[in-house]
Amino acid sequence: MTPIAAQTVVVAGGGIGGVATANRLRRRLDRRHRVVLVNRDPDFTYAASYLWVMTGSRRPEQITRPLKRLERRGIEVVIGEVTDIDPTSRTLTVGQRTLTGDHLVVALGADWATDRVPGLGDHGHTYATLPGAQRLAGELARIESGRIVVVTAAPLYKCPAAPYEAALLIDAELRARGVRDRVQVVVRSAEPAPMPVAGANVSAAVQQLLADRDIDYQPGRQITAAEPGTVHFGDTSEDADLLVYMPPICAPQAIANSALAADDGWIHADPTTLATDFEGVYAIGDNTHIVLGIGKPLPRAGVFAHAQAHVVADTITGDITGKPAPGGFDGHGGCFIETGAGRAAYGSGNFYGDPAPTVALHSPARRWHWGKVTFEQRVIRRWL
Ligand SMILES: Cc1cc2nc3c(=O)[nH]c(=O)nc-3n(C[C@H](O)[C@H](O)[C@H](O)COP(=O)(O)OP(=O)(O)OC[C@H]3O[C@@H](n4cnc5c(N)ncnc54)[C@H](O)[C@@H]3O)c2cc1C
Structure with missing residues (x-):
């Protein structure tokens, strides 16, 4: 040989x-x-x-x-x-x-393409980087009243669930601090529905999660600029005491x-x-x-x-x-959507489904939250 x-x-x-x-x-x-x-x-x-x-x-x-x-x-x-x-x-x-x-x-x-939206990096806060998440933690801990606008700053970004998870966790934190009735939380997405690639049922289920928590959601709203206290979506504008964003990517x-x-x-x-x-x-x-x-x-x-x-x-x-490899990537995958208070929803399925992905969203439960924690620990402890 x-x-x-x-x-x-x-x-x-x-x-x-x-x-x-x-x-x-x-x-x-x-x-x-x-x-x-x-x-x-x-x-x-x-x-x-x-x-x-x-x-x-x-x-x-x-x-x-x-x-x-x-x-x-x-x-x-x-x-x-x-x-x-x-x-x-x-x-x-x-x-x-x-x-x-x-x-x-x-x-x-x-790579991040934050500068595609004028003012976004200067007047918004992001959880998409570690330093950004640390700064945002400080802002959330301070806010007592006002309006938080959570946006996806482009239809293409990392982790389709993360902006919705961010809004749900912000809601839960404000409730835990007893200030939620004084802070409005809204989500404006550049995409036509939450996680549209996962199909209409998943989009509807995520919208319901938001509605259940009194988070106003509007799709198809592409942020075009940010100024102190104001977010622009083309011809219309909204007040924002705190702008929270997921950046575009390139x-x-x-x-x-x-x-x-x-x-x-x-x-x-x-x-x-x-x-x-x-x-x-x-x-x-x-x-x-x-x-x-x-x-x-x-x-x-x-x-x-x-x-x-x-x-x-x-x-x-x-x-x-010289030993043959097993099969290729089959498009299966899932993601957790933390909803606060130790619970998460879980969406999973076949993204290579033909003619369309077949993905289902499981309702929030403690077991999905612990699934997310377990995966985190496996990566950090076993891989490094
Ligand atoms: C807030 C947030 C939450 C998320 N939550 C989830 C989740 O719950 N589940 C999920 O599945 N995904 C989630 N994601 C998405 C997930 O993090 C990414 O999809 C994943 O990290 C992609 O892995 P990757 O190896 O392709 O790229 P990365 O993990 O981004 O790694 C790329 C690496 O390349 C390095 N690099 C880049 N350019 C160069 C260069 N020129 N020279 C040298 N090094 C370079 C970077 O520093 C980086 O270390 C989340 C993302 C964000 C931002």
Whole structure:
């Protein structure tokens, strides 16, 4: 038998997708093969828990881990900015270094495009970053009366459930402080319904969750500008004592500048194998644009980045060891929607359903809240 030559897998990005890929590869490949992970920031932070930072249920250090901890498992960690990707040679430029792999996994996520809406970053608060969630926690703790406007600042953003979860958790916090009757909470979404990709039943169920808590909801309201105390939606404006937003997103610059990018800047990987047009190069997670049968993109969600990471890690392992990999990514996934007071709803199903995704929303219950906590703990304790 011909011995297997030592190979190098380079993973670009140390978020959910990159860390899951590197861990799985390291567990499956023997130590002759190198697994190298590159990330801009030295720390991994778990974004799904930022909303708990917003409500004060988590401190930043509880959801942050140094990526260098992966080195204990035999994963090489390079901290630096990827400025160039050459998919033909599978080479990344990171500062003065170049890193070439026999296999390359691109998991650089999505960049924020907050400046697309004038005044949004200056006059609004976001829970979509860790520092943003910390600042918003302070604002929420202070507010005693007035009007909170929660917006999605574009139809395309990370985690379709998060803005609705944010509104529900804000409502619950205000109730717990006894000030809810003096603070109006409204949601204005750029998209035509909550989580429209999940289908009309899920949209209706989320709207009901909002209505049950006296949260006024209006869809199809694209924010166009923000000023102190005022939010503009084209020709109309609303008062806002506190503006809370989920930012628009765009493809990371290093990808948009590379041959991997389609015209829209994202990587249009194969929906099942996550392979790109370049041999040995895969793309997973938020930097990947997968258009579903209904014409809408697969949501940017950690649950999909995680599942895709496993598919790609197994494919690469199969290529290296000669053992065939099990099936590809099948579009199944679910997400929790915290509703406050230790409960969450849970939406799950097949996003690759034909002719449309088949997704159902389970009513709020304690078990879904604990499901979310369990997943958080698994990521933070087992992966890093
Ligand atoms: C508030 C909030 C709540 C969420 N809740 C959920 C949830 O409950 N469930 C769910 O499934 N999803 C949730 N998501 C979405 C989820 O966090 C993302 O979909 C997921 O993190 C995507 O994983 P990824 O690996 O593709 O990208 P990321 O996790 O964003 O990782 C990308 C990494 O690449 C790095 N990077 C980017 N560019 C460069 C560069 N040029 N050089 C070097 N490094 C670079 C970044 O620093 C980052 O570490 C939530 C998101 C937010 C913001």
